[in-house]
Amino acid sequence: MLLRHQTVTESIYRTETVTGAQATWRVVKNELSVMFIRIPDNPDPAYRLYAPALREAMPNEDAGTIFFDSEAYPALAKARKWLPEYAHLWDEVAAEFREVLAKPRTKAGGCVEGRMGEVWLSQ
Template sequence: MDDVRHTEVDGVRVTWRFVQHHLIAILAVDNARDASPVACFSPENYPDLARARELLPELARLWDAVRREFWAKLIPPQQLATGPHAWA
């Protein structure tokens, strides 16, 4: 689960990845229209999601979207059971 992901909200795109299966590293934040940097981080100090929220609180909707994608990947939605053994 060390793959790189991209999430875009309100014209801002964040590049992030899973670290050690349960953490998020924020790699870059760019303007989605022209790829101009909004925030840059070096590999020695990629912030996790909580730190990114502290550094750039105005991007709360973007961080919320990253959190949703993270949990959806970590714990995929379960299929609803149907048939005689389904819960009522």
């Protein structure tokens, strides 16, 4: 399932697999970067991942959540390299990203051009 949150400068998407794993990712200028993932069956405490060996605990967040550095969200290839155990999730994100690129970008009112406020749209 693909959900989209769109502003004037970026679109934010959420991909969910049949197992319930979720990835929230954004597209800016046709470039995909991963913001965070949630793995429902992962009991590990939440953390922010800056690099493969650099993690910051996030005790107030849900277990199984992995956040990426908001100053430099990784591209999908880097996220896949850092967390290869979630290959099924990365494959779903890649497939949905290809779908996003194939579709003309429309605004909430249905027009292709123009400004809009923030809105979540079901794809």
